[in-house]
Amino acid sequence: MTTTTDRPVSPPERRRISPAEPWPGPWRRFDIVKEFVIATVVVALLTVLLAAVFSSPDEKPITLQAWAKADPNDFVATAVSELDGQSGTATYGPPYNNTPDAGQKLGPVPLQRWGGVRAPVDTANDFVLGPLRAVPNDPALSAALSTYSAATADQQAKWASDYGDALANAPDGDPAKVAQGDYGPVPTLSRRLLDLAQSGGLDGALTTQGGQFYASDFTKPLLFLADGSYLEDQARAQHLGGDQWGMMNETGNYPGQAWLWLYTFWYQIKPFSTSDNADALVWGLMALLTLLLALLPFIPGLRSIPRLIPVHRLIWRDYYHRQTRT
Amino acid sequence: MIDVVAAPVDLNHPGHYLHWGVIQLSLANLVVIAVMVGVFVLALLLPFPGGRRRP
Amino acid sequence: MTDRVEDAYGAGNWTGALRRRAVKALPPEQLLPDRQPAYVSSWIYVFGALSLAALVWALVSGTWLALAGAAWWHTSTVGHFVNSLHLWSVELFFFFMVIHLWGQFFMASWRGRRALTWITGVVAFVGSIATAFTGYLVQQNFDSQWIATQAKDGLNSVGVGAWFNVLNTGQMLLWHVMLLPLVLGVLVVLHVLLVRVRGVVPPLDAPAGEVPPTEAAQ
Numbered sequence: 001m002t003t004t005t006d007r008p009v010s011p012p013e014r015r016r017i018s019p020a021e022p023w024p025g026p027w028r029r030f031d032i033v034k035e036f037v038i039a040t041v042v043v044a045l046l047t048v049l050l051a052a053v054f055s056s057p058d059e060k061p062i063t064l065q066a067w068a069k070a071d072p073n074d075f076v077a078t079a080v081s082e083l084d085g086q087s088g089t090a091t092y093g094p095p096y097n098n099t100p101d102a103g104q105k106l107g108p109v110p111l112q113r114w115g116g117v118r119a120p121v122d123t124a125n126d127f128v129l130g131p132l133r134a135v136p137n138d139p140a141l142s143a144a145l146s147t148y149s150a151a152t153a154d155q156q157a158k159w160a161s162d163y164g165d166a167l168a169n170a171p172d173g174d175p176a177k178v179a180q181g182d183y184g185p186v187p188t189l190s191r192r193l194l195d196l197a198q199s200g201g202l203d204g205a206l207t208t209q210g211g212q213f214y215a216s217d218f219t220k221p222l223l224f225l226a227d228g229s230y231l232e233d234q235a236r237a238q239h240l241g242g243d244q245w246g247m248m249n250e251t252g253n254y255p256g257q258a259w260l261w262l263y264t265f266w267y268q269i270k271p272f273s274t275s276d277n278a279d280a281l282v283w284g285l286m287a288l289l290t291l292l293l294a295l296l297p298f299i300p301g302l303r304s305i306p307r308l309i310p311v312h313r314l315i316w317r318d319y320y321h322r323q324t325r326t
Numbered sequence: 327m328i329d330v331v332a333a334p335v336d337l338n339h340p341g342h343y344l345h346w347g348v349i350q351l352s353l354a355n356l357v358v359i360a361v362m363v364g365v366f367v368l369a370l371l372l373p374f375p376g377g378r379r380r381p
Numbered sequence: 382m383t384d385r386v387e388d389a390y391g392a393g394n395w396t397g398a399l400r401r402r403a404v405k406a407l408p409p410e411q412l413l414p415d416r417q418p419a420y421v422s423s424w425i426y427v428f429g430a431l432s433l434a435a436l437v438w439a440l441v442s443g444t445w446l447a448l449a450g451a452a453w454w455h456t457s458t459v460g461h462f463v464n465s466l467h468l469w470s471v472e473l474f475f476f477f478m479v480i481h482l483w484g485q486f487f488m489a490s491w492r493g494r495r496a497l498t499w500i501t502g503v504v505a506f507v508g509s510i511a512t513a514f515t516g517y518l519v520q521q522n523f524d525s526q527w528i529a530t531q532a533k534d535g536l537n538s539v540g541v542g543a544w545f546n547v548l549n550t551g552q553m554l555l556w557h558v559m560l561l562p563l564v565l566g567v568l569v570v571l572h573v574l575l576v577r578v579r580g581v582v583p584p585l586d587a588p589a590g591e592v593p594p595t596e597a598a599q
């Protein structure tokens with residue numbers, strides 16, 4: 001603030017003010033603390049109002065038990081695909097297993113493989129045989145397990161894939177209507193797994209595998225669940241599928257994540273919509289675009305857009321008006 | 327306390343979706359985006375109270 | 382004006398040197414100003430403060446949820462309401478932040494050595510998305526299941542999923558409650574301090590204005 005003893009040392013200059021120099025004036029009154037307090041109160045009121053009026057969604061999670069009861073045929077088909085190594089998880093590659101040739105690439109770069117197998121999952125043992133081995137007092141199951149273990153790997157694979165094919169061809173995929181064939185102990189094993197799931201025992205068995213008590217890692221039950229169709233059917237019914245712009249959406253009529261519009265957009269169009277490497281390609285593209293956004297100040301052309309689309313003339317109209325008057 | 331079951335506006339019913347070619351947009355998201363654009367335009371156009379100016 | 386105390390205690394004193402550097406970079410009247418350039422007269426300017434206020438409420442409601450545990454809101458009416466506060470404060474945060482971004486873009490606010498302000502803002506935006514994403518994962522409901530099993534494909538495809546396992550709810554909870562808010566907090570503080578250090582960007586194509594005499598000494 002100038003004191004009354006200050007005198008200008010030179011007449012006022014008229015020159016273009018550089019954006020890098022400290023603002024020489026004119027000023028206006030401003031109370032930064034008051035502004036922030038007002039903002040905090042306004043947002044608090046808005047938040048409470050929105051929360052009171054709209055609440056928040058909470059759709060119950062789908063347990064393996066619920067899935068096995070609601071769609072037992074899908075459950076059994078999925079269990080068989082875990083056994084014969086044809087499920088999504090079994091053929092996924094890293095980080096779950098080392099399936100040859102599995103894994104997406106960004107151009108020539110096999111980024112997925114570079115991650116390594118750091119969350120190993122053996123679908124046949126972890127999802128099917130392991131939980132079944134823990135079931136006591138079931139002689140028929142024990143016999144089936146022994147028969148299965150004693151067989152060669154080729155024989156195991158043949159039983160399971162034949163049964164899987166038969167289920168796919170049966171009306172409704174109903175195990176009771178499967179064509180006659182030699183499926184070995186696989187029908188018994190998958191039937192028993194269904195019983196275990198319907199009793200609720202499989203949910204626990206998969207989260208506490210290996211005899212642990214505490215569980216906070218849901219990798220196995222989630223992978224098993226996602227290998228089936230039931231979870232996806234429920235999701236697609238709510239427009240949450242990848243090709244339904246699902247990344248932007250929320251269950252019910254709730255607003256979702258509108259800011260993900262560009263990320264999910266790419267999945268809707270070629271070449272991404274038909275590519276096996278869609279995830280890697282989209283991720284790479286979005287990483288590039290985000291980098292461009294961050295480095296916008298240095299990109300000629302893009303950084304000139306504000307001059308070309310002069311929204312700023314609205315924002316600073318008071319200032320421009322006053323300057324042209326003086 | 328607020329009874330969540332009786333939220334005045336229950337958004338837990340199946341969502342409404344709009345389709346334009348490859349674009350599918352939920353009504354809820356459309357509303358949010360429209361309000362954002364509307365608020366942005368208002369912020370640009372509404373006169374701002376003039377503070378006392380110092381030289 | 383010399384600091385006489387400096388003569389006695391200041392030589393080689395880290396604290397004094399740090400304090401003097403900090404105050405020189407950001408004098409108190411700039412950190413907490415009671416005036417602003419006269420061109421700051423548009424409603425577009427309030428959206429930074431609104432974003433910050435929304436973030437504060439997201440942190441407060443999130444803290445309340447943390448106090449009672451991750452599963453509380455499924456079985457408690459109060460808990461569900463607090464969860465709703467958390468959801469809507471975050472929706473408002475993104476709402477205000479994106480409008481703030483639009484405004485700053487059209488003002489070309491990176492001019493005049495303000496590139497870092499812009500960059501920290503963009504990184505904070507991306508960090509916010511990551512934080513919100515982990516929030517969805519730890520809701521412990523159908524949403525969490527679907528989002529986790531879908532998102533794993535994107536992250537696995539580029540090798541990140543091997544270390545950042547979205548199916549591991551325990552890991553995601555800790556990232557959401559502690560690690561990401563910490564990173565976001567640092568980014569936001571840096572961003573806000575940079576705005577105060579550099580000042581609000583002046584108008585584009587400012588017509589040659591009168592530079593008042595001796596004002597720069599203030």
